[in-house]
């Protein structure tokens with residue numbers, strides 16, 4: 116990687132830029148400017164410095180005539196951008212000083228930016244980390260997605276229960292994007308398919324337009340910038356004048372309302388089945404627009420479509436854009452005269468598919484009649500794809516079966532590579548969901564273990580640790596994270612460990628301040644901060660964490676003077692609005708918090724907090740302040756996890772199962788620096804065949820039996836004693852995720868954690884070793900793996916020179 120470039124601007128020049136934007140772009144003077152005005156002016160001043168590297172990258176890409184990567188994702192969970200851009204440009208210190216010189220609090224201005232929450236969780240955040248790494252590595256790439264008007268819903272609690280309200284990030288101007296009114300494509304739905312003069316014609320019933328909005332994504336040190344292109348749905352005709360003139364105003368605006376519905380809102384369901392027509396339309400909408408766009412780019416450069424796979428690598432982020440296969444085949448056949456076989460093999464040469472889940476309910480399937488109604492031409496093409504697959508193999512795996520269209524099978528068959536997202540997950544993909552297709556196409560399934568961008572998830576979110584690392588091993592690590600290994604030489608040094616502790620304490624103090632200001636909650640900064648933040652799902656087992664908390668409460672009450680290690684159990688996360696059990700779990704955590712936090716006997720040792728509306732920005736405050744990372748999913752269910760990596764990188768050891776990337780994290784940090792418990796994936800499968808395994812587990816554990824009885828009898832819900840009857844009975848009767856079976860092992864391991872934490876220097880040494888040894892989990896390493904094994908795309912950064920040349 117090229118060497119660090121010193122920022123090319125002085126504080127006073129940058130301040131002048133901000134003031135210029137305040138006046139010219141916001142129409143304000145400094146005396147009347149609001150926080151919003153300052154934030155906009157700062158963002159615009161930063162944005163100015165992204166444009167040159169962006170143009171230069173585009174020019175280099177064009178000149179190289181090489182391959183571009185197209186990352187198709189329904190979700191990009193971006194969060195805020197100011198810090199990201201400032202840090203990547205090397206302007207972070209200057210921006211802070213400039214704001215200070217203008218009498219503004221930089222942190223407050225940064226925090227004024229709403230999160231771009233165009234995603235549900237891990238899958239969407241991974242896409243955002245990948246965009247950062249693609250630019251850092253100088254790989255020519257476009258991210259393609261949907262410009263949702265409303266991102267993930269906002270969560271608040273009413274008497275402990277989750278309520279949802281619409282998110283409105285676009286109510287304010289989104290300064291980072293550039294509208295491209297000239298880039299728009301028609302997207303057709305419905306109608307029928309006819310044969311005319313030997314040609315197959317799709318006579319669509321309905322058409323909307325996809326309009327592009329581009330956000331430049333600048334990489335580390337501004338050496339390269341790619342584009343995130345998000346599509347907004349607009350009507351083909353803005354207004355039905357005839358209806359208006361008749362006085363039918365509703366009908367007049369109907370086309371517009373209908374079209375805009377498509378990009379109106381992000382579906383809030385993560386791992387549950389959706390199966391709604393609007394979702395299928397969203398998927399086709401953004402996929403078709405993206406395919407049309409990349410083909411236009413390719414053809415405008417004089418490309419021959421038979422050579423498309425040499426120039427285009429399309430990565431499907433899960434099955435949501437799996438319609439890309441049939442869409443590409445459709446265009447090659449219907450618009451460019453390709454034969455079926457040639458169209459299929461050309462499309463396959465471009466396409467690769469990432470699987471993010473094994474949960475059967477999350478594998479997309481569409482009712483065939485719905486599919487035919489929305490995409491009649493694609494249905495016929497899928498029949499052709501299926502026939503070609505059956506002819507080329509001895510397979511009996513079908514895409515169309517039992518009146519459904521199976522998107523996993525479609526994505527697999529149309530991809531030249533299929534990847535899982537951790538070593539264990541990729542093995543399970545081969546052995547379970549896709550075992551037959553794996554036999555049909557050996558070698559197609561590969562692994563690419565997930566990663567996280569160290570720019571956001573260490574450099575930017577954790578200044579105290581960043582500074583300590585800089586002074587200990589130098590400043591080369593943000594784009595070469597394996598350099599953190601160098602910290603290993605210092606963990607034996609008491610002075611270094613002391614400083615590591617000081618950094619953690621500073622982050623804990625920051626969290627305490629933030630929480631106190633936001634929610635009026637006070638935490639004991641000396642307590643262990645034990646954190647589980649992620650979507651609420653039965654397989655992630657927040658319920659097991661809560662049961663352990665109640666058991667601990669019981670034991671402290673019985674023996675208050677036994678020298679307990681003080682703990683704060685912190686939960687964060689949203690439940691899909693229709694996921695009843697997940698919402699009950701949230702309610703229970705909040706109810707338990709009310710009772711337990713009020714107990715004078717245990718107050719000094721145990722506290723539960725659940726801040727509302729967990730999002731990326733909250734994660735940036737919580738993760739650096741965490742002592743213990745909870746990664747406790749049922750083995751075999753969490754495909755990878757990426758929060759696990761963020762915690763370890765920020766010096767929080769894990770308590771966890773052998774699931775997803777936990778396995779590889781433990782390999783890296785060492786078994787002594789990871790608190791392992793629970794059944795393995797193989798044991799989980801075995802246990803499920805034992806009759807009444809949950810009831811037996813409860814009978815064998817008086818501690819657990821007592822906790823369940825307390826919850827069921829209404830100890831935590833005195834105003835509605837039956838509230839958790841169903842939840843507890845569900846556990847006793849069909850505990851699919853083996854909360855009951857892993858409970859004792861989890862409880863016992865938590866007591867080992869208590870003891871370990873009580874020895875602070877040794878705990879901090881363990882924390883530092885976690886940071887030192889997880890450099891491999893940088894998303895730069897992941898993206899290098901995709902580029903090498905799947906896309907075959909080189910970096911163009913070597914040809915670019917340092918940032919100074921392009922500024």
Ligand code: BZD
Nearest residue numbers: 235236237238385471753754755756757
């Ligand atoms: O993807 C997650 C997995 O559960 C994690 O284990 C993994 O680390 C990440 C990244 O690979 N999957 C999701 O986040 N899935 C979704 O968000 C989702 C969204 C819409 C529909 C279905 C799933």
